[in-house]
Amino acid sequence: MNQINPNEPKMPNKRWDLIIIGGGAAGMAAAVAAAEAGDRVLLLEAQEKIGKKVLASGNGRCNLMNTGALKYYGNPEFAGQVLNRLPREELERFFRAHGLALASEGERVYPGTFQAQSVLTAFKAFLEMLAVDVRCSVRVEAIEKTAGGFRVRKKEGWDEGARLLIATGGAAQPKLGGNECGYAFLRRFGHTIHAPFPALAPIMTDRKGISGLSGIRARGTISLVHPDGERRTESGEILFTEYGVSGICAMQLGRFARPGDRLEIHFLSRWFRDADEARADIEGRRQVFRRMAPEYLLNGYVMPKVSFAICKQAGLAMRGETIGELTEEQIRAVCETACRYTLQVQETRGLSEAQVTAGGADPEEFDPGTMASKKCPGLYAAGEVLDVDGDCGGFNLMFAFAGGILAGRNGRKATQKGDDGP
Ligand SMILES: Cc1cc2nc3c(=O)[nH]c(=O)nc-3n(C[C@H](O)[C@H](O)[C@H](O)COP(=O)(O)OP(=O)(O)OC[C@H]3O[C@@H](n4cnc5c(N)ncnc54)[C@H](O)[C@@H]3O)c2cc1C
CATH class of the missing domain: 3.50.50.60 (FAD/NAD(P)-binding domain)
Structure with a gap:
């Protein structure tokens, strides 16, 4: 000075x-x-x-x-x-x-x-x-x-x-x-x-998990999990961007986000407490959508692009298979991933984009x-x-x-x- x-x-x-x-x-x-x-x-x-x-x-x-x-x-x-x-x-x-x-x-x-x-x-x-x-x-x-x-x-x-x-x-x-x-x-x-x-800053994540999602808004809960297991959870709208996640609830976690943490998104939290509850409903869709692509399993719960990303993270190849061809194990994996979609935290967008x-x-x-x-x-x-x-x-x-x-x-x-x- x-x-x-x-x-x-x-x-x-x-x-x-x-x-x-x-x-x-x-x-x-x-x-x-x-x-x-x-x-x-x-x-x-x-x-x-x-x-x-x-x-x-x-x-x-x-x-x-x-x-x-x-x-x-x-x-x-x-x-x-x-x-x-x-x-x-x-x-x-x-x-x-x-x-x-x-x-x-x-x-x-x-x-x-x-x-x-x-x-x-x-x-x-x-x-x-x-x-x-x-x-x-x-x-x-x-x-x-x-x-x-x-x-x-x-x-x-x-x-x-x-x-x-x-x-x-x-x-x-x-x-x-x-x-x-x-x-x-x-x-x-x-x-x-x-x-x-x-504080109140958007969070940058690994690119793989957000591929194809930029611009999409979803509702659910998002948890920031530190390597020692400590967890903070926010509910509301999650906005996917080309670098990670934004929106009020993601930004509220920004204050606490560090490289090495992970984000877990529960896309179905408005309807189901956990993957077991979700599976009871989603199993029923096997018949309804048996000739359709796997992302139809989550139709109405999430946008098709989000459903596609969930199926990918659940390990499905997504190369033309139909719901009728999926194993019980694969259905279970889709439900679990929809309730715990994981993104690796890199850092926040910094003071230039933080609100506070x-x-x-x-x-x-x-x-x-x-x-x-x-x-x-x-x-x-x-x-x-x-x-x-x-x-x-x-x-x-x-x-x-x-x-x-x-x-x-x-x-x-x-x-x-x-x-x-x-
Ligand atoms: C995009 C955005 C949205 C937000 N939305 C909300 C909201 O809805 N609700 C909420 O509660 N909070 C919100 N905030 C946060 C809130 O705006 C701030 O916390 C609040 O304005 C802080 O008030 P302040 O007077 O301390 O600082 P500021 O409002 O930042 O004012 C400080 C002023 O000091 C001036 N200044 C700095 N250095 C000097 C200098 N050397 N000489 C002369 N002048 C100087 C600056 O130009 C600035 O105008 C938001 C912030 C942003 C960026």
Whole structure:
């Protein structure tokens, strides 16, 4: 990280109460909350516009909260403490009070329009009405502690503020602003950084098992099995790609996938617990389809291409044989493979395609009520830059918004009381 030159000629034209680096979910929420608490706020965003990830989230629908059981990793206790300090009902109230109607699909909460743009419109309106100075296409290059707060340097010169919030997000998806600078800023102030790695990431597998399946969507359960037998299972839609598997349930396993693991797909889980149960039904199809090719055995349960791949993995030659010619052993093998279709894990698609970064700044070094650093008075962090990541379903945005609001709302009070930091 560049050091700030103390002889820097440019002087800041204004001293801010709070400078926020990063105009994503956490940064926007913090800016609104802080300005409402009376702060003069400067929001700096490296991209040409604020909220790019929010806009891309949930396939453009922005799944911004979840009302179900919390599903966090990294430091789930810290995530729980943050959401105790800013309970979900209060977060809902915050959105509604800022002109955003909400709608739910099960436990997932969205803007009422199911359009991420509505979220951004609400934040932009309040940033403007509260006179937050929002500057886009401005990348912060260095930060430094001063006697009265912090100096923040960009190409355009530097600014000075009493408090500084690092809301730079994680390293996932560089095309939407993901980068590692927040970790460098926090490390500079003595914070521990746990190495970032992809969470919610598609998984690359051996090519043989996915041959002919690219573009196909199937429903079922998918298990990630480590060499020691440890197993994690997700249910839902599985999307086959030219490199492996994607879709929500595969991506949720991405956080835990390592080379040497295997994936087991149970394509028939909606109907049968296991291969024995499946066989009782599928045996009956021998007569019905006796003159047809083996993939007809699974007709209606899976797409023909998936059925073909299952039969191949079950050891059938697939060179013109008919169902009537199959042995009992072969039928059993097809049923077993349909309930445990195996793919070897190579790796994930990495941070460039992950939706979220696991790892980051150690949350133990921050106060979950204010997001204040315990290492450096006046310094705050919120959102994905911290070592907290959640399942699909709105958990990541919820953590970012909640942390941002707490940092914005409570920072001023904490500074006035003089209890900001250790
Ligand atoms: C495709 C996709 C879909 C997703 N869908 C969902 C979903 O539906 N629900 C959900 O809960 N989560 C979802 N997520 C995850 C969620 O978007 C993030 O966890 C969340 O946006 C994190 O908020 P944040 O404020 O910490 O970081 P971000 O929203 O990433 O914002 C950080 C900002 O800081 C800026 N910045 C970084 N460095 C600097 C610098 N040096 N100077 C100035 N600015 C800087 C970046 O440009 C960026 O705009 C999705 C993510 C992706 C990529």
